Amino acid sequence: MAIGMVIPFMILAGFGTVALVQQGYSLEFLGLITGCTVLVYGVFWFWSRQHKTDFSLEADAALVIASADWSEFDNEVWRQLNQGISNQLTEPLAWDGLVEQGLVLMQQTAQHYGKAPYSFTVPESLKLIEEISRRYRILLKDNVPMIEKLTIGHFKYGFEQKQNLAKGSQVYRYASYLYRALRLVNPVSAVAAEVRKVVFDEFIKRIGAESQVRLKRALMQEVVSVSIDLYSGRFSVDDADLGQSRAALVDQQRPVLELEPLRVGLVGQVSAGKSSLVNALSLDLAAEVDLLPTTQAARVYSCRIEGHDALHLIDLPGLDGQAKTTELLVQEIQQCDLIIWVLKASQPSRQLDLDFQRALTAYYQADKQRSRKRPPILALLNQVDLLNPVEHWQPPYDLNQPDSAKAKTINEALAYNRELLGFANLLPLSVSAQREHFNLPAVHQQLDHYYSQGLQTQLNRRRQEGRGNVNLSEQWSRLGRAGKSLFGVMANSATPPDRHR
Template structure:
């Protein structure tokens, strides 16, 4: 921003002063008018009553925050004031956030006035979150790497700068030396005002005792109301500070700072590397029993197979198909599992599911035997429940072979299963509800489709269902990639870092020798 210097600064100051003068004059003119009508005392009494009521309300509003008991459980009102956890967090993260909320409920604005109290509370929050994630570590609070700490500092600095630029008036133009000059001037003015306050109050009492008493009462009441407002605001600010400390502690100790978003792109397999202008492709596991139409489902989604390579260490039978995004359809990587016909496939299934962002399960509408499907899906759910640091991918069911439902000879799509009017539509609706109940998913998670080549039906609805789950799948993808980033630091990486560090040190030494010459 261009600075105003010289005579132009005086012109700007004069213009602003003249513009504010009419409004500033309203205060003394209004007081003079009340004085002439002998109603100044009435105004002071009425204003005092308003300030008393405001102070009582402010103190009552602040009481639930400052009156929490030491256990941190709080009352129902306090629980309702809790800030909800982030949607993308894992179950372990949400438990950590509940512990942070216990500190937030006990937060008091007084700690903001004492640096030692603030640092003690911040340290307690950090240590509690660290021990939640790493209970077996003796020094859990230090269980992070230097790059993670630097990324945390970078994130906090960036967010602070953004908040300052957007919300602090004049932050781009006001220099800190001017702020310090104004602060010193304020201290001088406050000291002078304190010297003349006593004589002024004595003189006012001598001239008009009644109005002087009303003014004293008004000043005391305004101080009472301001104290209530100040206490409420400070308690709120203290709670926000504790929550921000807890949020960053969760990011640090959960491993979310192992890599930034730019570094995560390098963790995808080369066969499905993202385009330069798009997000990382979602990895979808396509599973189901033998003869459920799984291969036809993959072909229907792919349209044209861009790549087909084994990219996951899951044994024979699992292949990856890279599908380019078009229009509103996202870029995908379909992990095509072999047909599952027994529970012995559960270890392989859970391993693939842990490496994917969404599960697309093929189930035949004309096959009522769902026991194996349910056991396989329950095994996946149990795996994620046993690992709260993971986020379970959403499950979407493609109900295939709907054309083979009764009546067998009827096939006149489209069918409105929301309000079925014919026998075929009623049969499809019944199959959707039965499949949802049998597999433990919601009816909206089951999409009826026909996947025969040349006679595809309702595949667009399946794409729409995938798109509706993109946000949840992206959240799981981020956690998955961060776990991959946490597996770095092996011997080969350390060796590369040592080589690069040696070259850098050698270059600095050579530059120093050349510089001395």
């Protein structure tokens, strides 16, 4: 078939060349081909120079991504080591050098976590190799065409025949030179073919080099990813080996359940309105709520969705500045998956909140806890109805374009507390039993928004504890049960609520 296609093409090229010479257009035709080829090559050369760095840095990042349940410290280690990988790949790196570089990356990861190099057990080392291989195998199948057709025998044959292949390539090169010399009999065709060859070879060379950079980067990123899991302590436990957390056992005081509820802790100063918020949420959502027995000072309210214990609202003791209370609250919060920080709008002093914020940050920055994922925080500026002028309470209020003294006061209070405490997401709220509620639906939306993050925090927490057996797939099925959000399901629950007072 190739011969049948080439012979007519060569005959046609010959007739075309004769016609160009006879008509006197050979030089013009040569100039046209050369100009077009140089133009195309110039555009490609300019584009490759402008996008070479962007391609190797940004396109590769999508191949291997950070784990969603990593802590802030884990993500920082990931960023730093990825920067080192980028610096390493600025110079050509042979494939056989990746083994040594992978060991260096593992040692650097160990240093970040204050561990000695290779401080893992034999089973962990075997599992580490298995996990890196598993992840990279999936990546190759997704990104390398025909990878399933390349056998180890092909590579083995290539290495064994390396010298013969080198001699063969040299013979091919000499034959190519001879053919190109003979082709000069037709100068127009020869020049055009040479220009096309330069463009094609450069394109193939560029694509081949960039593809290798991507795959090398991805392999080193997989090594870093697994090493972070290893030295942070979560790698020794499979998802299938996870058990219920200690907090769930304390909350329920009954036989172990397969599904574990999302634990939402309420933090704030005394009289900030945490209990009122629990009442308002349960009443407004028509949820089945039970007060669970607990051995701690916190009160745990269980919210059931379609018969499942899906949400625990943890009413924690108020901030009072006492060291004992602070220690208790820190221990409770590290067992929570989501935090609602309640601020009393009319409370002028925020020192207790600032002190506890520092204590909480210090806890998660400690060496033993830095791989524990910090629960997301939803901050609420509660009791905004008590802000001046107190008598002017006529919700709702448009805080984007405040047109009343009350709305302006609320905006000022929000700005002050955002700047003081650094809460990017701070919602105004009023759930007073004597007055009309304000902005409670926005709280529902934010809880829905943070729900998936809370599940990731729970997964991290359970990996830290890691014992027993549990099926985590049910955790994620709750997100889309009946095509509804968490609070959409709660609001449409058909079971009559057992409301607490």
